[in-house]
Amino acid sequence: MSILLDEKTRVVVLGITGGEGTFHAGKMVEYGTKVVAGMTPGKGGTKHLGVPVFNSVSDAVAAEGADAAAIFVPPFAAADAIMECADAGLKLVVCITEGIPTFDMLKVKTYLKAKPVHLIGPNTPGIISPGKAKIGIMPGHIHTPGRVGIISRSGTLTYEAVQQVGRQGYGQSTAIGIGGDPVVGLKYIELLELFKADPETDAVVLIGEIGGTAEDEAAAYIKARFPKPVVGFIAGQTAPPGRRMGHAGAIIAGGKGTAKEKMDALQAAGVYVAVSPADIGAKVKEALSR
Amino acid sequence: MKIHEYQGKQILAKFGVRVPRGDVATTPAAARSIAEHFGPRVVVKAQIHAGGRGKGGGVKLAQNPAEAAQVAEKMIGMQLVTPQTGPEGKRVKSVLVEEALDIARELYLGIVIDRAREAVVLMASTEGGMEIEKVAAEKPDLIFKEYVNPGTGLLAFQARKLAFKLGLEGEAFKQGVKFILGLYRAFEGTDASLAEINPLLVTRQGDVLALDAKMNFDDNALARRPDIAALRDLDEESPLEVEASKYNLNYIKLDGNVGCMVNGAGLAMATMDIIKYSGGMPANFLDVGGGVTEEAVTNAFKILVGDPDVKGALVNIFGGIVRCDMIASGVVKAAKELGTKIPVVIRLEGTNVDLGKKILAESGLAFSAADGMKEAAERIVGLVQ
Secondary structure (H helix, E strand, O other): OOOOOOOOEEEEOOOOOHHHHHHHHHHHHHHEEEEEEOOOOOOOOOEEEEEEEOOOHHHHHHHHHHOOOEEEEHHOOOHHHHHHHHOOOOOEEEEEEOOOOOHHHHHHHHHOOOOOOOOOOOOOOEEEEEEEEEOOOOOOOHHEEEEHHHHHHHHHHHHHHHHHHOOOOOEEEEEOOOOOOOOOOOHHHHHHHHHHHOOOOOOEEEEOOOOHHHHHHHHHHHEEEHHOEEOOOOOOOOOOOOOOOOOOOOOEEEEEEEEEHHOOOOOHHHOOOOOHHHHHHHHHHHHHOO | OOHHHHHHHHHHHHHOOOOOOOEEEEOOOHHHHHHHHHHOOOOEEEOOOOOOOHOOOEEEEEOOOOHHHHHHHHHOOOOOOOOOOOOOOOEEEOOOEOOOOOOOEEEEEEEEEEEOOEEEEEEEEEOOOOOOOHHHHHHHHHHEEEEOOOOOOOOOOHHHHHHOOOOOOOOHHHHHHHHHHHHHHHHHHOOEEEEEEEEEEOOOOEEEEOOOOEEEEEHHHHHHHHHOOOOOOOHHHHHHHHHHHHHHOOEEEEEOOEEEEEOOOOHHHHHHHHHOOOOOEEOEEOOOOOOOOHHHHHHHHHHHHOOOOOOOOEEEEEEEOOOHHHHHHHHHHHHHHHHOOOOEEEEEOOOOHHHHHHHHHHOOOOOOEEOHHHHHHHHHHHHOO
């Protein structure tokens, strides 16, 4: 099994007629994702990549039964796109866009509170359930179907983890990038809840980084309520305070959000913590061999 | 993005937040004429992007315009060292000259985004003049908070609650409420990420003013705030970082001697970590971005080796959709143009990895290809030692 996404998920791609949208929607289709529609305001009634393009998300839902979205629109249009997807009743919204102002995301999160939608991202590589479907920009071919769940704030570091886990002989049930921004949709705890309920996930790899307190909150949750083994890695052990390390959310502010703090919290929660990023795969093997 | 105190105060004034009367000066003569206009007693404050200026001699009281000119003469052009600048300090290009005021109370007011609560939070404290982190650690009950609903913005009753908790009365209460509401409007209206007034001043006459002002802005919003983006002071940033930003590269200079170039911020941080874990120290953070091009790779490599502290370089690319042969070509091109002599270890993974390795091997350059992050980090650390 997998969480949130499988081969039956019907995806509408926002910004499908743009360069990035076209390229990645094509890759998603190649991987087996059911891309059923595109959405670009003003291009309704046309076809792109063999699927109908609509003027609004609700039109795509009505005509094609879309229940999930991939968002590839420019940063200042992205908050509106997320809220349109939520308004149209989609269950899963994956926002790839990087560079959305934080204030916009605060409004989005407030708007989403009353809606039954799962938002992944923004500033994320997306979500993949190997062998079934992917919504995002990650290379499909490095993944293998299996029983390890992966949750990460990063892109390429997630690929690194996927490859290491794969080389130890373990595949992935679902791998999710939660996004590198200060304010994002689903975070570790919500996803751990889903992995807990998934009988086909045996262990979870949690990849965090400096900044904020999401990993500390996850550690408290794991300690109290998560029975499966968890492997953790925190990037930015050598990052200086007060500097934004690429991701808008990766900053040690006021002495808070250091890697050490987070690693200690995870360790205390019984998580198998990899100090070196090269040991993530080995730690998964260790956790699953016990 | 950071700005200077005087720029922050100009923004606040536009939003109806009261600040001391004064102006910025780049010459002693200008400092004197500002003091003549707003003085005679004035405070002269060095304008650099770092806190703790008072401790380094960057904030001085002048009794009259002639003294203001003397103080400005000494300050402008000096290398000001504060606890936040590092030992080399920062050059002072301008000073803010402001009326000296009768201080009755020093309070604190700050606005930040609380990531865990996903809301803008106002923090007020009676302990002005101290670092708020210190107050939070030692006297948390003296920090009062109000969370803002982004739909409604800060509400008047929330501003009143904070003003009451700060113990403001009469005229000071009226001005305090106006100040708090104005500061929030300035925060929202500029897409700020931080607005900190420390100290927030109450005068003997009951006036409420921003004695200091620190504002930072959301880099993601600068494209829709051109007036804020125009306030960027490139002299306050390291030259290599300025150069990198021209190509949309994320580069941060660090203290070590192993340069690194990586695609993706998380992997870049992890690469720095594994360099340290292998016994070396990273010279920089450099993320060339997820959708990297050959040109970006070439520019990134030039910036990387442009740092004189770099004794060796580690390139760590997890290709995925990006092709490894393209990365290899970009690095080889840059190294040939520059005549690079330092050792370079390259770890390529993903699409067309064999073709990439072939390009490196046939380049005639002393590059070595490594399998995996661990091997790559250990090898480069060995080579620079």
